[in-house]
Amino acid sequence: MSLEDKLAGWTGPSSDTEKDKQDRTERMIREAINAHEPFNNCSLKVFAKGSYANNTNVRTDSDVDIAVQCTECQYWEESGKGNPPPSNPYEGIWTPAKLRAELLTAMQTKFPGQVDFFLAQQQYR
Template identity: 55%
Template sequence: MNVVDRQTQLRRWVMPSSEFEKDKQDRALRMVKSAVEAWPAFKGVSYTIYAKGSYANNTNVRLDSDVDIAVQNRECLYYDYHACERASGEVTSPYAGEWTPSRWRAEILAALKSKFPGEVSGSGTVAITIDEHDGTRPDIDVVPSFAFVRYDSSDKSSRHDGSKVFPLSGMSIVNYPDQQLERGAAKNGRTNGRYKKFVRALKSAENQLVADGTISDLPSYFMECLVWNVPDRTLLSGEDLSAGFQSVLVWLWDHVKEETYVRTDWEEPNGLKYLFHGGSKWTPADARGLVLATWQYLDY
């Protein structure tokens, strides 16, 4: 691949969803909202519905326009004390209402099946999926979730609002979509838009490498996490997209190339979870394989 071909490839890779794709994505969110709002079991129930993931953060790549939507129960609150203890004497009452994780998921599944007959699957361990339809809406992943708060001080003065998900596998997952959105937008502003461009470039590279059979499929969020940890000054280096993306790959390789070295300080974009700590869905070896294969594909 010569310099011109590489630059042309990267221009395609960094492009966000087209206006047509955005319209489909927006329509998907409206349709899920209408399905939930019309379902009798949810009358009078406190909940929020919002887009999350690549669609919400504008890091999804062109022609890859699936939508992640959370339906979040606010009838009960899950919480945790992080690196601190609950204040002595605090009295709390456990939730005794009807909205268990299994009931919440079951009613959301029923509401979606009523709205999208024959197009909904609840077999996934985390999300309920709705198939793409006639080019008018993309694939949709609907995630049943609950309100969650992480307290970083015993008096609750330091808190982080998030979302708790209960996969069918039995292990709960905590996410912080608001923090991811806010911090990602700030980093993108500091880097003149290069942060999200290079996230899309790495996601596009992964799509290509998986299609070619070069690497195994990786979660889209993983590529966003990797680029998040690249310093702003590195993202800003290089006169054009090719030189800039090359700097990103070099920085990542320099920090994951040692097989015996494990990064412990890298964060997810939300700034509240570490990337390579126990229980992660990815490893430094995944990063090594992706970065090396991307470098070789672009023939740097």
């Protein structure tokens, strides 16, 4: 087997087992968010990103990256620098810092002793 064949075999779409791992991770994050009272009236989207979402994960050796996006704010692709679509500025309570802090609290509550605060803070930068 050539090196190229070997490398190609390490990446690619998730196996059924890996898909189950991704689904389980997303479900557990959603459960933590749903159980966290401050998020009761917050519209959040939870989805896989990174290597699993892009089918570039190294089989049996990849973690699952899950994103949590506040959908109360408007996101856009700039057509040119500084040209956002017309809209009213977001005036809600969910600043990036508040969202991160509440997500961290929700994860620490759901997974006590398993969330590394330092690592979690580094991931958000």
